[in-house]
Structures are given as C-alpha cells and as structure tokens.
Amino acid sequence: MKKFSIIFLALILALSLAGTSLAKDTLVVADQYDATTLDPIGHNDYPTSRACSHIYDTLVFLNHDGTLRPGLAEKWEFLTDKDYKMYLRKGVKFHNGDEMTAADVKFSLERANTPAGSHIHTYSQDLDNVEIVDDYTVIIHLKKVNYPFFSSLVHSWGNIVCKKVVEAAGDDYGMNPVGTGPFKFKEWAKGDHYTFERFDDYWGEKAKFKTLIVRSIPEPTNRTIELETGAVDIAYPVTTIELARIEENPELVLQRKVIPSTTYMGFNVHKAPFDNVKVRHAIHALLDTVNIQRAVFRGVGQTPRSLIPAVTKYSINDDLPAHTRNVETAKKLFAEAGVNPATLKFIIRSNERKERIDMATIIQAQLAEVGIQTEIVQQEWGAYLNVLQQKQHDVFLLGWGLSVPDPDYAVAGLLESNAGTNYTTFDDPKLNEMLVKGRSLPDGEERAAVYKEMQLYINEQLPMIYLHNDEAIAGVRKIVKGFEVDPFEVHSFRGVYFEE
Amino acid sequence: MSEKEIIPELVRKRRSPFVDVMMRLAKSPLAMFGLAIIFVLVFCAIFAELISPYSPIKQDLMHMFETPSAEHWLGTDEFGRDILSRLIYGARVSLQVGFIAVGIALVTGGMLGAVSGYYSGKLDNIIMRVMDVLLSIPQTLLAIAIVAALGPSLMNLMIAVGISAVPTYARIVRGSVLSIRSMEFIEAARAAGSSDLRIILKHIIPNSMAPIIVQSTLGVASAILNAAGLSFIGLGIQPPNPEWGAMLSGGRQYIRDYPHMTLYPGLAIMLTILALNFLGDGLRDALDPKLKR
C-alpha cells in the first residue's frame, strides 16, 4: 500500500510539473462563459462576440471612443441615405489561403437575413441586398433609411466569412470557422477553453504572440485566483468583490471603463396599477436607487439617470440630477392616483443573476416600508423570458447592453412598440415617431435634439426605473502590455505583447 | 458453530418492541447525538420567531458583511441580515423539505411497492418497469428537470425531490412485502378470509416497517441535501426566504473575504445530515440486532 501511494504521489508531482511550463508566447485569458458557436451570425452574446472578433474582421472597425475606422473596407462613401459603397482591401487572405473578395462580403451580410441569422435580425433586417460592383467593391442597399445600420457593421454579425467554406460545412460550420482575423482556429474544448493561433498571413499588424487560449471560468472568485496565481494573464469580467484584491496586488493592473449598458426595473405598463404613470413615479420615489446601486455594486458603475447610457452619444445622463428617495412625494403621488400602497401586492421577477436578485431584495424591503407587499420570483433564463413574453408579469429586472455605438439601439429595442424585447409593453406613438425620425437623420445637431427630447419624454413616462450602469472591468497581469479594456466589451488582443 | 451459539442469547425480559428498540437505540451515543441535534433543529423550526434574535429578512445596509460579534453571533450577510436568524429560520425550510419530500416519496413509493409486491404478476411487472425507468435517470438530474418544468418554489422543490426518490421506496417496500408475503402468518390471515387491503394494511405494512423507517431517516437526510443542492444552483427556494443551500450559494462569491457567510450554512447542512445519518445508522442497528457487530 505504501509503495503504491508513493508511486501515486510521484505521478501527481510529475504531471503537475508538466502542466506548468508555458513559454511566454501564449496569452491565457479567463472569460466568464464559453462561446456558444464560432459562426458570427449564430449568436448574440458577449463571450461569443469576443471569440469571433479574434477570428474574423468586420468591414469597419470600432475605436474605443465610439468612432469608426477602416477595417476590411479601406474606405466607403454614402451614395444615398440607403446605399453605401464599400471599397475592399486587396490581398486579404482567409485562414485557408483563399483571398477575400466581394462575393464573400455579399454572402456574409446577406446570410444574416436567412433563418440562420435569426439571433441578430434586429441589426440586419433593414438590409436589402449587397451588390457586387467588382471583386473589390460592393454596394450595400438598405430597404429604408437607417443611419444606425452602418455602425452596426462593427457588431459580430458584420464579420466576413469565407463563402466557400461556409457552404461546404453547412450546419457544422460553427465548429470549424475560417475568417480573415489575426488568429486562426486551432481547437475548442467546449465549456473549458478554446485555443487560437496566430495567423501569419494576416493583412494587418500580426499578433505578437503565437497562441491565444481563452478559458471559461464562470466563478468570479476563481477567475481572480487564476489571475493571481498567474495561470491566466487577463481576466474579465471582474466583480465588485474582487476589485480591491486586484488593485492591491502589485503584479496586477485593474482596467475599468463605463460601458453603454443599463440594468432596469421595468413595469408592465398595460397592467394595473402600473398603467398609471403616477404609480410608476410613486414607486420610483420610494426607491433609493442611488444607494441600492451602491449597496449592491459597491463602487462599480453608477445609477443611470437616462435610458441612453452616459458614454453613448446624445446622452443627457450627466446633465440630469441624481434621483433621491422621497417617501412623502411617493405618498402624495399614490394619493393622487387613488391607490393605497398598503393594498398593493405584486411580483418582482428576475433571472437568477446574483446582483439582480440582490437589488430586488433591497427594493422589496424599501417598498415594504409603505406596506407594499412583493414577492421575488427568480427563474432560470428560459422560463423567465417565457414569462415576460406572455406579458402577464408585474415588475421585472432586466439588462440591456449596446454593442453598437448608436443611441437608437439603446431605446428602440426596449420601448418601440413592435420590438421583440419590449417587455414593458410600452406602446407610445409619440416615442415611435421620435425613433423613426432619429434613425432617418445623419449625425448632427438636429439628431442630437431628437434624442434629447426623447430621453426627457421617457423619464416623464417612466416605463422603467434605472438601476445600474455597468463598467467593463478586467484584471491584467503587469507583464501584459498593449491591452485596453473595450467599452463595448469585445476586448481585442491584437496589440498585446509581453514585457518580462 | 459460531459465536452466537457459544454465547447463548440472554433471556430477555418481555418488553414492547418499541421500548426494546428505544432501549437499544439509547445505548448508541452517536444515535443519541443525532437525535439531540434533530430535536434542537425541530425546536428551532417550531419556535423560530421566539428564539431568533432578528428577523431573517430584515436588511441593514449599514452593517453588511459583519463578522461574528456579540450583536450578530454569526455575523451578517451582504444585506446586513443576521446570519444566525437566517439559519434558525432555514431549519424550518430544510426540515419541511426533508420531511415532506420523504413523505411524498414514501406514500407514493410505498403504495406502489406494496401493491407491486403483493399482487406480483403483471401489475408488479408494469410498476417495477416504470420504477426502472425512473431509476435510470439520476436523481439530481430528474429533480432539476422536474423543478425546471414546474418552476422553482418550495412546494415544487419538495415534489421534485420527493418524486425522484419514489423508486427507492417502491423497491424497498416491494422487497420486504415479497419476503413477508410468503410467511406463514400471512397465509393464515388469508385462510381466515381477510381481504387483501386488510392484509396489506394490518400485516404487511407493519411488518415491513423496519427497513422503511431506516430508509426514511436516511432519506430525509438525502432530501435535504438534494434540495440544498438545487437551491445552490438557483433552482430552489426563492429569496428572501432563508434556505441553507441558497445562503451557501449566495455567500459563495464572498468566500475569500467573508468566509463566515459560507461556513455557517455549510456547517448547518452538514450537522443536520450527520445527525440524521447517525440516527439512521443507530435505528438500523436497533431494529435489526442481528446486524449489530
């Protein structure tokens, strides 16, 4: 027995030593979740967008400040409000050696409107067709004027795939991606990690390290531990509780940036008493949203004051005063509405995300002070969405993030009458009109005015109470240089290098 | 010739079987330890309002994450709620889940098992095949699927945990029924013209009690564990209700800074299970002295 255990120990030792030797030509990143597919139009979630961004390129690239720069398209011109001419970069190679041409661009964008792209139809639905002028020139034709559409090309859906490969692979494409990006696919241990390798024929600046490994570590604590022990070089997202630990560690650097996202508590405005705008304001007055945000996020992010996130253009967030709790106002409003808060009883719904449940728990307690009885129902995502779609809910907590830097996306998806994700059931002709107008205008004073008015109008109607505007936070080892956290949370490693 | 014959059985004084079992149980210190803890828990569950120092859901955002102190013996959680109070109320939830889930499993499984064992033949075959089907789906997975289907709530949790344990009881009951059925006194009862139902209720069930009692005690333990596991992955009891598994899961991300948030609920679960297991083991030995070594 003894002998056996010695052998066993030796085995453990040997294997553990073998596991640790990593030459610094490999960047190991910890993400929260694994990608679901590597087909750029087969998803609409952050981890997958991030994975795709390493393998693929889009026609235009997004700068951290929200402006655009040339990507696979060297330059472009707007022929009309609905027709964009794109001049493609020449000599761009796919990972399989084929050259990228106009046919691939046409195929990639038009594919988004097939059932395969149903996840991202919101972005692609106004695309009519892509016209091939020659091998290196295409014209994108829209069905109707939609200025935000052009910005949406930076979203994962605008990634250019290789027509030949996609057609050959069929349903299996998601596991065998071929793009033009700086990294090519190597292997994917689903649920654990994926490994990409530098693409040496990349058209732009080549990656400065050979291998990229992205591990999925769902537990925030575990991500930090792995970062501290040096098992990973970059870890995100970092949660509040882990901030100080990373900040205080001399080997680590904390990077944080406010991002265009909003967590809100929505009312079902078609259901009494929430159909009464006074009741909505009364409930708002009861909630100390600033301190709720502080208690739950303890220094990360802020309480939004407008639906268009502070970092997004035309936001008036920073011009508005902070919300303060006022129970007297609330009582007055309830009285005006003819509602006795002590008789109110409703359900607050959320998915099982910890911070949302935490916020709901505090909200519940604060509402209880005037006798409002609430029950928190947390459901797993599928059942939760289903309930929201039935539109029989009372009050719910949900988040909304922008991956495209245009204020239209911050409002339309949530409040436009026909939007699939309009769970407040808000149905207001005036707002619809404003949205259409905003989309039809090119950037400028006039467009800014539309969105300013829109924001004030929404705050007046108050279909939702804003709870939290998040930050993108990443922990980075000091030796990792050239990484900057992306405000749209599609972090890029194109410029990353090591400094020993 | 074995020890049993070398050491002749002492002539036992005639006592009722219940007293007899209890006397034997009382001889096992571990079983008594278990029983004591269970009494404490039951006491907590019944008198939670009286003994808990604070309300389990009262938030105090000024005193979040406090480590144990004179005011909060076990500290406070991320909302400044008193952990001790939450544990005390949590006992109520856990015991409820444990006992009701086992109750569901026992009644359903017991009936199926008794009927199956008593009538044998085709009916037995059908029931046992259905049990086989349920048995080949792992309990946790089955419970998750049931909770997912019914939606998470205390009742559904109990149903899910209960249903997933039905086959175990059906098998045990069927087994003991089969062994008892062939015994002479059943034949005698049948010969005396007793009805099937009467035979099942009056003879078979009482006589198959021993393994059922043992299994139920252990079953309560595994039901509590199962329910805590489901709550841990977010499919259990809804906030702000205090449930040990959910408390553990909630404190999980603070484990490095505030380990007390996970330590105590974990300890509570473990102690409860430990107590039930000790008691179950003790009962097994007491009910079946032959097994005692």
Added chain:
Amino acid sequence: MDNMLDIRNLTIHYEVESGTVHAVEGLNLTLGRGESLGFVGETGAGKTTTALGIMRLIPNPPGKIKSGEIIFDGENLLDKSEAEMRKIRGEKIAMIFQDPMTSLNPVMTVDKQIAEMISLHKKVTKSEALKLAGDMLELVGIRRERMHDYPHQFSGGMKQRVVIAIALACDPELLIADEPTTALDVTIQAQVLELMKELKQKFSASMILITHDLGIVAEICDKVAIMYAGRVVEYADKRSLYSHPIHPYTRGLFRSVPDIDEDVDELPVIPGLMPDPVNLPSGCAFHPRCSMATEECAKVRPEMQEAEPGHFAACPFCVKKFMNGEAL
C-alpha cells in the same frame, strides 16, 4: 501413559457487553497417542471453545485464554508464538468444522482450498499440490474431475468430505472434529462417519470428536469426556463410561437417550436449563439441576476424582458411592 495432549486447568472467557462468559472454566483433559476421544456435552457447554483453544483460534476480542496449559507433544501451545502455531495448525493439529456449508470459501475452487493446506506445510510446487489435492479428493470419495468445482456445486455431504480432505491433507497427528455430522442428513451422517473412521485408521491420527450424540461416540471413540458448563465432569474409557456412568449429569444424559430395548412412555429429561455462563452457579455448576445435591455442592467446586483406573468424575459424592459399591 504417553499423553499426546494434556490440557491442564484451561480457562477461557469471553468478554461481552452483559459480562464475562465463562465458556471454559478450569478444564483438564488428556489424550493418548492414537486414541480417539469423544467430547460430549450440551450446546454451550464449551466444547467448541475448548477445541478452538487448542488451535489457539479463539476470536479475540471477545475471547481470551485466561489461564492453564495445553501441552501438546510435550510443549505448551499457549507459550508458542503465532508463527510457531501456524506451523502446528494444519500440519500437527487439523480441525473439521461443524457446518460444511459455510466452512469452505465460496469463491475458491475446492482443489485450491485443499492445495492451500498442502503448500503451506509441504515443500511441493503448486501443480504438485493441486495433484495431491486431487488425490485427497479421491480418497474421500469425490471424483477427480470435480476438483475444479466451487463449493456451491457440491451437496452438504460432499462438502464435508472436502472439509475432511483438507483436514487430513497434511497427515495431522491430531484431528479435532467439531460435530462433523450435525448439519447433515441422517443417511449422509452415517457415510461421513464411516469415512472418518476409516481415514482415522489409515492416517493413524489421534482424534477429538466433539458431539452431543452419545451414539456416535459409542461407534467411533475409545475414550469419552463429558463436559458441563465449561468443565469436564466425567472422563473415562468408553466401555466403563457406558457401562457405569458416575456423574449425575452423565447419568442424566444416558437416561435421556432412548433405548430401543426398553419400552418407556416418556423419556426422563434432566430438569432445568444449562446455567447462564455469565453467572455460573457457585460450587458444582450442576447442583441446581442435580437431584442429589446437598448444601456442600453449592459451596465447594468438586475436583475430578478417580473412581476406578482411568475413570474420573467430578462428583465426590457419587465417586464415593461408586467406590463403596452403592447404587447410583
């Protein structure tokens, strides 16, 4: 007399929850070379414990040899180390157990179980041992082809034959047979007994036959020891014991054996039960059941006394009577 086995004042106790079980209490016994001794007593009298004591196989805990000597071939077995005892077990002293159903390892073929014994005590190769095992099987009347079978494939009688084969495989000097036929059908009993008798002759071993059946003793043994509550109460050669038992217990035993020559309505039974071995009666353990008991019997523990040459009994009262030629 050349005593092969001489047990002196052997005391074996079991420590159990309810107290100390006095399984064997100051037992004396001798056995000559080539002799066979019938060891008779009721269940619980301590016969098996004595046998296990000789083998030094008392389960400990709870059992313990408290005192005494077991002189075998002039050496005290109780002074032997465990390793020395292992040499003696099987090779010098072999044992046949009561229940053949459980005495064989269910997951081992019988030839291996016999061969194990052989390899332990003889310098032979594995295949030789297996061959010898086959020989042994044939000797006890089992066809060689069946040597690779498992115990469960044999009937009870055949299993007991296998057990006998194991015991005799190394030609032991002393064979202890613990109720070898009790668990068998009556017809099989006779066959097995016949076999044992025959083999005993053939191997010229001494034997202790533990039984509660006086008939079997009469058939096989030369000497008889009667045991009661942990002690030998009477010891004699078969003839004298059967013709004139002395101890009241022995006489009681004989009376309870049906005699086909006589026609009685009811067999006289010894009144009362075996005493609780945890609380043995003071003095003579038998006195509570003895019709002849006096106050003296409850006080003094009677020693064995020689009533006639080779015939001992532990009842001074009866011995005296016998020697005086009075009727018992």
Added chain:
Amino acid sequence: MLKYILRRIIMLIPVLLGVAFCVFTLLYFTPGDPARMVLGDLATDEAIKEFRDKEGLNDPFLVQFGNYIWKAVAHGDIGRSYSSKRPVMQEILTAFPYTLKLSAFAMIIAIIIGIPCGIISAIKQYSWFDTITMIFAMIGLSMPVFWLGLLLILFFAVRLRWLPSSGFSTFKAMILPSVALAAQSISMVTRMTRSSMLEVIRADYIRTARAKGQKESIVIGVHALRNALIPVVTLCGLQFGQLLSGAILTESIFAVPGVGRLMVNAIMSRDYPMVQGGVLFIAVTFSIVNLLVDLLYAYIDPRIKAELK
C-alpha cells in the same frame, strides 16, 4: 453468459423508451419556448414560426415523440443542439470524457482510500483507528459536495495556492474536483468494506483458513477480502454510475465542462434535443455500467455466475 448479456440488453430497450417518453413529457410541459430560446429575444415572429415548423414543435405531442424515436432508431440521429447547432451526440461525446475522467479519478480515490481504511477498521474493530475512520466516514457522507468543494478551493487554491480552482485540462486541475466528488464515495466504500469485512472475517471458512495454518495476512488479504469485496464491487459500480451521471454540482463548482453541466445548461436554455439526448445517453451509460457491475459480480462470485448460466 452471452445469452444473459443479450437478454439484459434487450431488456434495456423498453426502459430507454420509457426514459425517452418521461423526458419528452416533462419537457413538453416545461414552460419556455425553445424557439425563443434558440433564436434569442431579438428574433422576429416569422423566424420563430419558421423554426417551430422546421423543428416540428407545432405537431401534436405523440407525433413529435414518434418522430424523435423513429429518427433515433432508424437513423441513429438524436438531433442537433439548438444552441450550438452541433449534433447532440457530438456535444455529449465532447463533454463525456471530462465526466468520465472526473468520475474515474473520484472512484479510484475512493477505492484507494476506502478499501484499505475499511479493512483496517474491520480488523481493528473498536480501536481508535476504527472509531476515527467511522466518524470521518460519516462526516464525509454528510458533507454537501458543494460545500466541500468551496472549502477545498478556499484552502488549497486560495490559501495555499497549491492547486488551480477550476478548469479540467491539466492533471493538477483535476485533483480538487475529483477529491470533492470522491468524498461521499470514499465514505460509502469504507463503510461497506468494513461491514462486509466484519461479516466475512467471522465466517466459518475464514476459521478454516486459519486452521490450515495460513498466515493472517493471506487469510485477510485473500480469503476474506475476495468475499468481502463482492458487495463492495457492486457498490463501487453503482457509485460509478451515479458519479458519471450525477457530478452536476461538482462540475458546476469547479467549472468542469462535463455532461452534468452540459445537461444543466441544456435544461436552462431549453435545448430540447440536447436534454433528451443527454438523458438518454446517461440512462444508457448507467444501465451499461450496471450490466458491467453484474458481470463483474458474476466474475468474482461463482455462485452468481452459476445462476446466470
């Protein structure tokens, strides 16, 4: 023997049909529209309708079930995952090695620790070793795996920094999850070995072996152990089956991308084909492990073997 195996496999068929039916029914009544889950909350109504038509989600219940079984039986096709679009079988086979490794390690640990501890406990019954082992075994049995996992992480990953807290690609990373998962099995194996050993070492044939003059180590190690292991093997087999299918919590704590986590994610995201396929797969694995256990049982115990023939 072969006939027996064949019969067992044939008996599996109705069980699997039953499992498929159960899961199908359960999912059918589970709230949440798979179309919505698959296509995302941005999907248009047309897209959802199209999806439902294509996947046959609008067909009557029995038709859906029949189609599923027919495809599975006739083409060996148990569908594609809604979320990854990969064949369900492929997804499972990607995840299964992790679970298999995890369970196997846990089982090996349980056997390496449990059997010797059980044997020593039995031989030295009532000694301090026995008492301590039994108390530890009881604690191990009562320890919620998710708590033990957290404690292990806290201690070995956070405090001592010896072992990684998640991932399952290196041997080092496998240690903590395997140990956490093994805890209950260690306890069970120890307890079972002990009680079975206690029963066996009092058996008559053990005395026979001693009476032969056999060394105590061989008496225990060969005669007693082989007999005592019969129920232990059964237990290990059943445990292994349980581990294979039930490592859900462990997998979720240590982020092991195994079948358990795959299944939970599938249930959460309404990935119907994945759930169905997964449960069927688990049921098959479970049954095969049970069959193997029975065969092993027969191998160890000739009495059972005789019955099988």
